[in-house]
Amino acid sequence: MKWQPSGSTLGDQIPAELPIFGFAHSADVIAELCLAGGVGIWGATRDTPEEIEAGLAGIVEAVGNRPFGVDLVLPANMPELDDRALIEAQIPEEHRAFVAQLRQKYDVPDDGQPGMRSRFVRSNEMARRQLDVVLRSKATVVALGVGSPQDAVEQLKSAGKVVVSLIGSPRHAQKALEAGADVLVAQGYDAGGHTGTIGTFSLVPQIVDMAGGVPVLAAGGVATGRHVASALMLGAAGVWTGTLWLGAVEHDLDPELQKMLLAAGVGDTVQSRADSGKTLRQLRSTWTDEWAADAAPSPLPMPLQDILIGDLLGSVDRNRVLDLMHTPAGQGVGYLTEIEHVQEIVGRLVRETEEALGRWSTK
Numbered sequence: 065m066k067w068q069p070s071g072s073t074l075g076d077q078i079p080a081e082l083p084i085f086g087f088a089h090s091a092d093v094i095a096e097l098c099l100a101g102g103v104g105i106w107g108a109t110r111d112t113p114e115e116i117e118a119g120l121a122g123i124v125e126a127v128g129n130r131p132f133g134v135d136l137v138l139p140a141n142m143p144e145l146d147d148r149a150l151i152e153a154q155i156p157e158e159h160r161a162f163v164a165q166l167r168q169k170y171d172v173p174d175d176g177q178p179g180m181r182s183r184f185v186r187s188n189e190m191a192r193r194q195l196d197v198v199l200r201s202k203a204t205v206v207a208l209g210v211g212s213p214q215d216a217v218e219q220l221k222s223a224g225k226v227v228v229s230l231i232g233s234p235r236h237a238q239k240a241l242e243a244g245a246d247v248l249v250a251q252g253y254d255a256g257g258h259t260g261t262i263g264t265f266s267l268v269p270q271i272v273d274m275a276g277g278v279p280v281l282a283a284g285g286v287a288t289g290r291h292v293a294s295a296l297m298l299g300a301a302g303v304w305t306g307t308l309w310l311g312a313v314e315h316d317l318d319p320e321l322q323k324m325l326l327a328a329g330v331g332d333t334v335q336s337r338a339d340s341g342k343t344l345r346q347l348r349s350t351w352t353d354e355w356a357a358d359a360a361p362s363p364l365p366m367p368l369q370d371i372l373i374g375d376l377l378g379s380v381d382r383n384r385v386l387d388l389m390h391t392p393a394g395q396g397v398g399y400l401t402e403i404e405h406v407q408e409i410v411g412r413l414v415r416e417t418e419e420a421l422g423r424w425s426t427k
């Protein structure tokens with residue numbers, strides 16, 4: 065593994081050529097990233113167990129023996145059962161009325177189908193079924209976003225998986241270390257997706273210091289080789305990226321979302337609880353503005369918010385209701401200036417990292 069800090073066990077645990085980890089919901093991006101020498105991590109938290117099995121089989125076929133990973137989100141305090149009626153019964157009328165008003169205002173067709181967030185209820189039942197498939201899979205790495213339950217970590221380790229825990233604060237890092245995580249992702253406030261309140265530069269060295277030899281990957285705002293080089297200087301064993309891959313040709317994102325991403329600057333994202341009930345960094349949009357307005361109700365906790373808005377957002381995407389289309393993205397979106405192939409993005413990161421490291425070499 066290139067640029068591996070001395071003493072790091074990362075390369076032994078995950079034998080890739082580059083300590084560049086990339087999260088994406090696109091299996092094609094994951095496969096290409098692994099073939100380019102990085103470590104692709106497929107986001108499968110919204111997929112059914114059957115879809116996860118098929119998706120992972122496809123990745124194995126594409127990457128052969130190269131290491132790759134899969135990401136699940138296993139938050140605490142979720143309902144026991146995947147029972148939509150039980151959740152529906154807890155949604156206040158005020159919230160239903162607000163969403164109905166949005167549907168009308170933006171002319172969102174009611175096509176009777178669920179969306180990505182409402183096709184099943186995030187629940188302990190579904191988490192167990194997803195975990196079962198992942199345990200039996202050929203994935204080298206299993207990443208846990210938003211919480212690392214001890215029993216899940218133990219089962220994964222017994223099945224020979226390298227367990228990577230995403231954390232956003234020293235307190236969460238402590239819990240993940242106690243649960244037995246093999247690698248920590250110190251994910252700063254800048255990151256796309258669910259984020260905490262501590263910036264990447266403030267977080268990473270703290271976590272490296274407390275990790276006691278457990279490798280730490282830096283996440284949140286890593287978009288160029290200069291960021292990769294800085295992450296290494298902060299003591300990270302590598303980087304974990306997400307927003308970067310939204311600009312990959314292979315991601316096959318809706319052209320409207322690509323346009324929004326390319327136009328956005330570093331200040332054009334917000335944290336909003338309107339999608340999942342937890343703070344999620346995304347491009348600022350009409351959707352986030354509507355939920356931030358004085359008249360809007362406060363978003364509900366997960367998984368109630370998923371079910372409240374899931375069908376609406378499914379229709380927004382299926383029917384391309386441009387006003388309400390939006391995407392998670394981190395502050396690093398300001399560095400996305402063109403749609404490139406994964407191979408080109410990796411090549412650029414490597415070149416830029418070496419240039420940046422070279423500027424400081426004392427030779």
Ligand SMILES: Cc1cc2nc3c(=O)[nH]c(=O)nc-3n(C[C@H](O)[C@H](O)[C@H](O)COP(=O)(O)O)c2cc1C
Pocket residue numbers: 087107108109135136137207208209210230251254255256257258283284285286304305306307308391392393394395396
């Ligand atoms: C579109 C998108 C979706 C994400 N979804 C998840 C997810 O399902 N699970 C997870 O652990 N992290 C998720 N993340 C966070 C990434 O794993 C990663 O930590 C983050 O993108 C790193 O910061 P960056 O966006 O600045 O590169 C997501 C990020 C993005 C951009």
